[in-house]
Amino acid sequence: MTMIDTDISGVPARILQSPKHWRNAKHQSHWRTGDEEFDAAKFGMWLFLSTEVLLFAGIFCGYAIFRMLYPDAWANGSHYLDWRMGAANTAVLLFSSWTAANSVRLAQLDKQFWFKINLIITIICALLFVGIKFTFEYGVKLPVGKAPGTFFSYPYAHDVHEPLWWSLYYVGTGIHAFHVIVGAILFALVLWRAHRYQAYGPTQYTLVENSALYWHIVDLIWIFLFPLLYLIH
């Protein structure tokens, strides 16, 4: 591992000497080099992401089967959703994916200030996404009876199988929203460590990179959920 010469003027000694500062971080002793450790962590993350994709594959599979069985309910279902809210959330997530990618780059360049700004924007976007979802989607639909399964009480339903559509809608978007929240927590952890120890820099950015990878997958799953739920009639 080569030590990159960076500007450390203005950084308090308390932070510079912290064992968690990126210049002081060492790889775990069972690895030969830090690069190997980084590669392994990234490989492990990709494997984990494949499990995430398979988790959602179950929901997509259920969606496809019931769409085939009850096409009317599914066609009606997507009419109930406001595509503008979906599109707004898509835009929010895409933008946050860009800032997440930025934060990795900025960590590599040791631009600590802009690195943190990008993290903050990503977290705000995540909260915005969840906020839109809960306030303007769940919050509007649940009171009028557009609820899953036996809680369904919407009086103007056209098709007997619409409760199932809502079940899949809430399960799919709900689990996705949970992933968004987990992502926000991950970025908050990164942000706190960056703020407290300057833990990430040109030679040490594993957690930033993996959080961003996770974030891209969350984004990608939404890119599938959005047209399937909101756009296809």
Place this chain on the structure above:
Amino acid sequence: MSTPDTHAGHHDEGSYLSGPPGTISRIWQWASTIDHKKIGVMYLFAVLFMFFLGGMSAMAVRYELLDPIRTQTTEFLNASGEIEIVTVTTGESLKELLGAMGIGDSLTGSQIYNRAFTLHGAIMVFMFIIPAIPAALGNFFLPIMLGAKDVAFPRLNLMSWYIYLFGCTFGVLSILLGGVDTGWTFYTPYSTTTDADHWRVVLMVMAAFILGFSSILTGLNFVVTVHKLRAPGMGWFDMPLMIWALYATSIIQVLATPVIGITLLLLVFERLFHIGIFDPSLGGDPVLYQHFFWFYSHPVVYVMILPGMGIISEILAVHSRKHIFGYRAIAFSSLGIAGVSFLVWGHHIFTAMGELAAILFSGLTFLVAIPTAIKMFNWIATLYKSSIVINTPMMYALMFLFTFSIGGLTGLPLATLATDLHLHDSYYVVAHFHYVMMGGTVIAFMGGVHHWWPKMFGKMYNEKAGMLGAAIVFVGFNLTFFTQFFLGTQGMPRRYANYVDEFQTLHVLSSIGAVLLLVGFLIHAAVFFFSLKWGEKAPANPWGGLTLEWECESPPIEHNFHKEPILKHGPYDFETVVPPHCDPKDYPLPENPGKH
């Protein structure tokens, strides 16, 4: 990342078992350890405990089945000339037993039985057999056999151990609250409607869900470890076959478990919020649950058996001092089984699916048999011109070849559609999968534990007592389960507390076998206990093995190797290499070794 203090100092360090004085600091040392060996040992004792719990519920099942539950109504004329009717229930053995202990008053005999077999299935599958070999023996030996100091992500490893404990806690809690009667497969709509006002079923499903995460994280850790931490000089085809088996297992764990995750989550939602996806009254499809469930649970059958096959490859080679026959064929058949395992889930649902799908899945199912058969032939061929010693591990390996071939061959009529319509959900299936799961995995696990016991704990065990235990287990196992093939073909359905009279003889025989099994395993428990307490110190390489774990000390030091090993010979080069730490006089080499 900071360097934990425990990883400092590579030289003159002690055995991984040695620790600081004081009980509390030792407990803390184990509870907070990120050493794969300690985690493996903790897993080993946890799965053995779960095996004991599951075994006890199996004994309960066999006890109940000694005689059928009967309602007997007697009509007779009493003294005053009126017809009197007296109804008694006989054969509720478990209810009487529990009644004597003062519990379970509110349940009928059948309800108690249903809880007993559900417990047996859920504990054995989710808490014993899935983690048994990969998480216990795999955790301990995978890094050592690769020549690494630890798994790729030691802290993740500790986390998956705690997730496992957490999941087991959920399961045990559910049992303590009164048990679950869904069967370990949680088939809908029964599982979503039974015991509706209680949390027990949700707890048990959550236990399986949480244990799934533990399984995913262990699998993920192993895949990365195999890719990134092989010793210098160790190519893919220099890996011991145990590693190949664990690698294939881990891939299945990583790819299949998320699907059961979402399925069990949907099941929980179904129970709590009635979302209707598996509920026929809302238009949902209960058979869809079975498809989802078996899409995971069939590959998981190979999570259970593949590591067992890996152990058998190791034991056979070491104890017969022979290069394994067809190394590549065995390695690739592990991957082949892993691949095909994702295509055959439908054969669990032959009686609930359309004709076309049934035919397709029948054909695909036969594909699994081929790599399995290849492995069998290779193992037998390995024994040719070898030097075989009969000890406990080798006895278990030979037993495995016996019971596992019965398990495999009796699977053929189940893959054959016409005969499966008869055998499906009968005792034949019960016997078949016990021959595979127990005759395969548990037997291999026992063999593996004996094979590596000296390495893990640095103590030898009593060989004669071990062989006696193995022999009793063998007899007991075959008596218990071979009878069940006949029960099944003659028409005994599975999960029955009650049966018609003509099945009683076979059931009694089967229960006697179960008692023998218990005796055999208790002997093993005693052997292990005596070994830990008074066993003589084990040499570094008691069997003359060539894989890297035999190069470290028994028990291994904290970081496994004094210096990083460099691979100089293959794992099975018994013809050309004197095993490490061994006297060449005891390990003569042939004069003209064969070609490689």
Place this chain on the structure above:
Amino acid sequence: MMQTLASAQPDILQKMIFGETPAPSEAAAWSDGLFLMITWFSIFCFVILMALMVFFVIKYRRRPGVPAQPSPHHNLHIEILWTVIPSASMLVMFVYGFWGYSYKIVSPDNALEMRIQGSKWSWIATYPNGSSSPETQPLSKMIVATDTSTSVTQGKEYPIFYVPENTDIRLRMMSTDVIHSFWIPEFRTKMDVVPNRYTGFGFRTPKLTANDTVIYHDAETKKNTTIAGRDMWVFCAEYCGDDHSRMAATLRIVSQEVYDQKMADWSVQLSPIDAGKKIWTQICKSCHETDGTRLVGPTWNSVKNSDGQFGFGYDAELADGSSVMRDANYYRESILDPNAKVVKGFAPAMSSYQGQLSDEDIDNIISYIQSLSDRNPNAGEDAGSSETESDTEAAGSDS
């Protein structure tokens, strides 16, 4: 018909595996034969493998100071051989298994169709005339004293389902709650009984022989008589809860006369067909004619005209271009979810009858629709005339 693989005179192995009585139908004998064939193949493989293993263990046991002799580490030819031979054997098993499967699943068009309803924890069988068996029998009944009022009864009372000998039977099954599985071990067949969906299988009852006698208990006179017949157990094979192990029934094969007598004794006011016709007049008639005319919805008669072919048992051409078999499940779906599969040329105008028609009503409507088709499985049972019977044969021969 397919040649059976099992011998008519069961040998010892066959008796050990399947019990004393020989398989009652050709399909069952075929599957027993296939099982035995696989068993012999397995024994052959197993004995070879184990003999080799034991031989090697003895011959190559370890002798101190003697090394293992070198031998090849692999051999491509032998490895190809032991890959190809098992593969080929399995192909044979697969093909035979597929044949036997179709043999068990498919039943002739003129089979007697019984409806089976599974619910926790009992079976109900309904005959084409709408009756179901009121008779039950316990596992065993012992008359202790000559006085008939003193007896010992073992086990729950299980229903007895009467079926005529030497007849093709087809089951149409549905569950009212959880999944069950209807297993007649002697016919070597089972099928899951699923809520909200019909499943089924067929079997042919054997001819009764002189040895086949059962004790008939007359509930009114409380007298036992011996009649010609054969009893078989029916079990629920899919775990369904508390009394799963007591969800059984007796299938009693009797002569045609006894069966007819039972049907006459048990007959109810309205047969399912008549009940279905009544619902049709009340609800369906405004949109569905039964004489072949086109109204808002397709006719139920099996006519073929410019709009296409109609009627039970024929393929329907759908609006999206695909086609689907008009079977019981199709009609059930069309009643509960009418717009799922709309016939080509018709508007999706019907609304769902979920919650308005009971399962029994739907069953009855389907029976009525069946009776209107020349591919009616129950033709000749009670509603069919000689005219439709000859049509059935014609349809049967070209299907």
